[in-house]
Amino acid sequence: MNPDELRNHIIATADELYYARGIQTVGMDELRQASGLSLKKLYSIFPSKESIVLEVMRYRHQLWTTGVEGAVEKVSVPVDRLLAIYDYLAEWFDTDSFRGCGFINAFGELGAVSPQIAATARTHKQQFQDYVGHLVDEVGGTPELAAQLAILAEGAQTTAAISGQSSAAGSARRAARTLISVNTGTPVDAVEV
Amino acid sequence: MNPDELRNHIIATADELYYARGIQTVGMDELRQASGLSLKKLYSIFPSKESIVLEVMRYRHQLWTTGVEGAVEKVSVPVDRLLAIYDYLAEWFDTDSFRGCGFINAFGELGAVSPQIAATARTHKQQFQDYVGHLVDEVGGTPELAAQLAILAEGAQTTAAISGQSSAAGSARRAARTLISVNTGTPVDAVEV
DNA sequence: CGATGTAGAGAACGTTGGTTCTCATTTCGG
DNA sequence: CCGAAATGAGAACCAACGTTCTCTACATCG
Numbered sequence: 001m002n003p004d005e006l007r008n009h010i011i012a013t014a015d016e017l018y019y020a021r022g023i024q025t026v027g028m029d030e031l032r033q034a035s036g037l038s039l040k041k042l043y044s045i046f047p048s049k050e051s052i053v054l055e056v057m058r059y060r061h062q063l064w065t066t067g068v069e070g071a072v073e074k075v076s077v078p079v080d081r082l083l084a085i086y087d088y089l090a091e092w093f094d095t096d097s098f099r100g101c102g103f104i105n106a107f108g109e110l111g112a113v114s115p116q117i118a119a120t121a122r123t124h125k126q127q128f129q130d131y132v133g134h135l136v137d138e139v140g141g142t143p144e145l146a147a148q149l150a151i152l153a154e155g156a157q158t159t160a161a162i163s164g165q166s167s168a169a170g171s172a173r174r175a176a177r178t179l180i181s182v183n184t185g186t187p188v189d190a191v192e193v
Numbered sequence: 194m195n196p197d198e199l200r201n202h203i204i205a206t207a208d209e210l211y212y213a214r215g216i217q218t219v220g221m222d223e224l225r226q227a228s229g230l231s232l233k234k235l236y237s238i239f240p241s242k243e244s245i246v247l248e249v250m251r252y253r254h255q256l257w258t259t260g261v262e263g264a265v266e267k268v269s270v271p272v273d274r275l276l277a278i279y280d281y282l283a284e285w286f287d288t289d290s291f292r293g294c295g296f297i298n299a300f301g302e303l304g305a306v307s308p309q310i311a312a313t314a315r316t317h318k319q320q321f322q323d324y325v326g327h328l329v330d331e332v333g334g335t336p337e338l339a340a341q342l343a344i345l346a347e348g349a350q351t352t353a354a355i356s357g358q359s360s361a362a363g364s365a366r367r368a369a370r371t372l373i374s375v376n377t378g379t380p381v382d383a384v385e386v
Numbered sequence: 387c388g389a390t391g392t393a394g395a396g397a398a399c400g401t402t403g404g405t406t407c408t409c410a411t412t413t414c415g416g
Numbered sequence: 417c418c419g420a421a422a423t424g425a426g427a428a429c430c431a432a433c434g435t436t437c438t439c440t441a442c443a444t445c446g
Contacts, residue, residue: 021305024217028404038424039405049404100301107355108298112214118355125355148368151361152341155348162300162311162318168344175341178375179368221434231394232435242434 007045007055010035015056019102023053023109050114053106057120060102064124067092068131078138079180082149085132086173089156093166100161101154128153145183149176200238200248203228208249212295216246216302243307246299250313253295257317260285261324271331272373275342278325279366282349286359293354294347321346338376342369 001009013035017026028049032039046052071088075081092098099105103121111118129150136146156172159165180186194202206228210219221242225232239245264281268274285291292298296314304311322343329339349365352358373379 022302024302024403025306027402029402039426040407040424043405044423099305100297101351104293104297104351104355105301108293109215109217109302111355112292113218121355122357125352129356144364144367147361147364148345151345151348151352151365151368153348154351155344155346158294158297158347158351159318159344162297162304162314163322164315168340171337171340172344174337175344175368175372179371182371182375217433220432222432232396233394233437236435237393 003045006037008059010037010042010045010052011055011059014052015059015102016097018053018056019060019099019105020097023106050116053110053114054116054120057103057106057117057124061120061124061127065127065131068128072135078135079177079186082132082135082139082180083173083176085135085149085153086156086169086176089153089160089172090166090169093156093160093169098160098166101157104154104158125154139180139184141180141183145179148179152176152179196238199230201252203230203235203238203245204248204252207245208252208295209290211246211249212253212292212298213290216299243309246303246307247309247313250296250299250310250317254313254317254320258320258324261321265328271328272370272379275325275328275332275373276366276369278328278342278346279349279362279369282346282353282365283359283362286349286353286362291353291359294350297347297351318347332373332377334373334376338372341372345369345372 010031014026014031017031017034028039028042031052032042035042042052046055068085068088072081072084075084103124106117107121111121129146132150132153133143133146136143136149152172152175156168159168203224207219207224210224210227221232221235224245225235228235235245239248261278261281265274265277268277296317299310300314304314322339325343325346326336326339329336329342345365345368349361352361
């Protein structure tokens with residue numbers, strides 16, 4: 001493994017562990033074991049656990065962004081592009097490993113104690129909101145609609161995580177459809193409520 | 194302080210600390226100091242830290258429930274009773290100490306490692322969904338509408354927490370108004386979108 | 387007053403955390 | 417082959433955790 005692959009291997013391993021069980025629950029020794037590397041190696045690549053956590057968050061942001069944008073780009077009708085977000089969520093919620101939004105989890109666990117983790121989570125959410133904003137522009141919707149649709153996506157994630165209701169994606173999707181129709185002036189009759 | 198007051202004092206103190214900084218970040222020694230009691234006393238009342246965490250969650254559930262229901266009961270028009278939830282959220286978000294939903298935070302931090310904490314968080318969310326369901330019944334809405342409105346409330350909480358946008362309550366409220374109107378057949382024209 | 391119990395302060399205990407160090411082993415250019 | 421540098425396994429280290437224990441001081445009641 002070249003250095004880049006090594007870095008990535010560590011980050012991907014850490015991501016899996018942190019996401020599944022919480023950050024503070026997973027010690028460096030467990031990461032050492034799971035990655036098959038020595039502590040010395042880990043610390044020669046990253047200066048501290050916190051730096052690994054931050055890299056994991058960047059990594060997860062990448063995964064999320066490419067996942068969502070990939071799902072959106074498969075669709076051409078603007079309204080359906082927006083709704084593709086919720087379809088993507090539905091797929092994710094049905095994953096075995098799904099345990100909510102990693103950024104919300106990291107923020108709740110360590111946001112109060114690590115400004116960098118808090119900032120990284122905030123940036124992630126901000127970028128998602130901006131992305132929704134662009135898609136909303138495509139359908140001629142208002143910024144307010146974008147805010148509402150982003151809130152629906154957030155709510156679906158926590159509802160699916162805690163209540164285990166992966167159906168939350170469907171509810172969010174239907175709500176989004178309604179809000180888009182009303183906001184853009186598409187006849188509501190055309191929408192199944 | 195009689196035993197009940199003592200218990201409550203400990204729980205309220207722990208709640209403040211855990212909510213503000215995360216559960217694992219606050220050690221028993223800090224709770225001892227903040228509560229002004231000895232460790233011996235703490236452990237004579239609660240068998241373990243986890244039991245305190247669970248009591249804190251029950252306490253917070255009480256606070257939340259009485260807060261929301263109190264806000265709703267001040268209003269008589271069924272639609273406005275539903276919207277009162279989001280007004281209540283708006284007030285909460287503007288609180289200095291606001292740091293998201295304590296149940297989501299606890300779930301993200303310890304849900305994977307403590308089944309009891311996970312279950313308590315789930316129960317809390319379930320009860321809120323049921324409550325929204327009752328209010329939706331009052332306006333003649335469908336269960337699907339209730340699910341959508343609950344998702345909006347969840348999303349507003351995490352959006353306000355991470356992005357610091359307390360305006361999320363307003364967006365959620367407007368979205369809720371739209372969804373209620375469409376779902377119950379109230380003319381949409383009567384709604385500012 | 388003296389014996390008995392209770393409460394508090396904080397030391398102690400055992401474990402675990404993140405991080406660093408040791409040292410035997412390997413690698414590899416000369 | 418040989419010596420220098422790098423690597424790996426894991427011990428070591430220090431601080432913090434949750435929990436328990438000790439011991440002193442004080443209250444209570446005969």
